[in-house]
Amino acid sequence: VTRPLQVFGTLVRAYISVVLEHPAAAFLYILTSVFPLVMLAGWLALLRGGATIRGWQSSGFVTYYVAAMVVNQLSRTWVSDTWEEAIRSGTLSAQFLQPVNPVSHYLADHMAHKVVDSAVIAPLLIVAISISQDLRFTTDPLMLILGVLATILGSAMNFLMALCCAMVAFWSEQTGQLYQVWVGIGAFLSGWIIPISLLPKVMQDIARFLPFLYTLGFPAQVLSGQVRGTAAPGAFLIGASWTVAFYSIYRLLRRHGMRHFQAVGG
Amino acid sequence: VGILHRYLTVLIIFVGSSVRQSLEYRTAFYVNSALGAFWLVWATQVARVYYSYANSINGWSYGNLLVLMGVYFIANGFRQVLFSPNLQRIGEYVRTGTLDDLLLKPMDSQFVVSLRYVDITHAADPLLGTVLVIAGSTRSSGGISGVALVAFAIALLSAFLLLYFLNLAMQAICVLAVSPDGLSQLMNGLIDSGRLPVSVYGPVLQAILTVIIPVAFIITTPASILIGKMPASTSAICIAFVATFGLCARLLWISALRRYQGVGS
Numbered sequence: 001v002t003r004p005l006q007v008f009g010t011l012v013r014a015y016i017s018v019v020l021e022h023p024a025a026a027f028l029y030i031l032t033s034v035f036p037l038v039m040l041a042g043w044l045a046l047l048r049g050g051a052t053i054r055g056w057q058s059s060g061f062v063t064y065y066v067a068a069m070v071v072n073q074l075s076r077t078w079v080s081d082t083w084e085e086a087i088r089s090g091t092l093s094a095q096f097l098q099p100v101n102p103v104s105h106y107l108a109d110h111m112a113h114k115v116v117d118s119a120v121i122a123p124l125l126i127v128a129i130s131i132s133q134d135l136r137f138t139t140d141p142l143m144l145i146l147g148v149l150a151t152i153l154g155s156a157m158n159f160l161m162a163l164c165c166a167m168v169a170f171w172s173e174q175t176g177q178l179y180q181v182w183v184g185i186g187a188f189l190s191g192w193i194i195p196i197s198l199l200p201k202v203m204q205d206i207a208r209f210l211p212f213l214y215t216l217g218f219p220a221q222v223l224s225g226q227v228r229g230t231a232a233p234g235a236f237l238i239g240a241s242w243t244v245a246f247y248s249i250y251r252l253l254r255r256h257g258m259r260h261f262q263a264v265g266g
Numbered sequence: 267v268g269i270l271h272r273y274l275t276v277l278i279i280f281v282g283s284s285v286r287q288s289l290e291y292r293t294a295f296y297v298n299s300a301l302g303a304f305w306l307v308w309a310t311q312v313a314r315v316y317y318s319y320a321n322s323i324n325g326w327s328y329g330n331l332l333v334l335m336g337v338y339f340i341a342n343g344f345r346q347v348l349f350s351p352n353l354q355r356i357g358e359y360v361r362t363g364t365l366d367d368l369l370l371k372p373m374d375s376q377f378v379v380s381l382r383y384v385d386i387t388h389a390a391d392p393l394l395g396t397v398l399v400i401a402g403s404t405r406s407s408g409g410i411s412g413v414a415l416v417a418f419a420i421a422l423l424s425a426f427l428l429l430y431f432l433n434l435a436m437q438a439i440c441v442l443a444v445s446p447d448g449l450s451q452l453m454n455g456l457i458d459s460g461r462l463p464v465s466v467y468g469p470v471l472q473a474i475l476t477v478i479i480p481v482a483f484i485i486t487t488p489a490s491i492l493i494g495k496m497p498a499s500t501s502a503i504c505i506a507f508v509a510t511f512g513l514c515a516r517l518l519w520i521s522a523l524r525r526y527q528g529v530g531s
Binding site for chain 1: 462
């Protein structure tokens, strides 16, 4: 059992070194998803003059969108693009010859980015909290721990969700676009565009049972102290169920896809 | 005139070869066009979220914001068709040494580096954006005068040139810093800030978005001129700004090359 883990640990370390080849890029990547801040600026413009929106004040919006940006940074993944590219270029065939599951390369790459991103974000976040009075994350240690756990779960689930999409590349060459549409629709239900408590009631109820919320909005809500602790067990249960579901779907798609892939390979 | 003719001929060859190359991937064109339409509808729905809580953002009605979104799609579409493909490749040019080869060609290096490739798979985006501009302006109160339309055309033309020079400046930074292709991703992210009028941002951000990453001139200003929030004469400021910005970008490119040769020798 320890041998595969050792191999995987080495892979993660190797990919961390790759990420660190361009340390400045790690900083720049944070600026590649300023979308939450754009949405935030819109809300703050609406709130100018001390108004509130359904009880939300500016500090609530600031905290939520910054949390969403951080969670997104730690859960976003490119696996559907890189996997498709590996199939197109033939890299994947070579990876299948190695005595390691090719997916472990992509998972190790994902984790390496998250390790480096955490190290980059943490100091920035500390500076931001000490400067801004509107940035009020939860100070309850239990909720902080739950928030971190929710972020890790979200990151894992997001990777598996994208991996399912990546498997479609065995049959189609437009996987990247498929994933874009999937993410685009999910954006309304994940809390990426708007905190889900500001959505109509029906949408909120739908969102609660779909996977998207647990990849972004839920961890962000926990970290910004906008969720009661009693709601956490149910949310974790739904999130974990989806994670297991996506893993099963991935296994299924991969088994069938491999047959197709080998057929294409000749 | 001879030089201009030569450059124009080469440009046509560049475009032709790119188009022929992408014709091999027809499906990608159709899928990307459909995807463009999807993101357009998506953007209008995102805007609706605000307007379910208020009638205007900083004085911009829903119709006004649709015009802005349309300009965003036009500008971003042209960027993806004409400029991004070249920015994506600059890192590779530097890493593999292709840049040395390009510098030896009997053409201006800026021309070869910045206009070599086009990506027509995104060609539908500007058209979709135009539809949105028309839809938004019919919803906006008060008709659109002929003068405003001409000024809008001038401002939009300046916006294209600004995008070109912004792209060139990024390419120059790539040559200086030998960074990976992150800068192209960065542009994709930063242009998102143009989805709202720049007046919603704080003073510092507004200044940055006006002068350094001039989203204000690329998106907000043309839209404002068309719907009459800014006088038609603003387009003169656009022209003056492009001239200045373009000069700076050109100088940055030249100095980047000078440094680059220093590394090589």
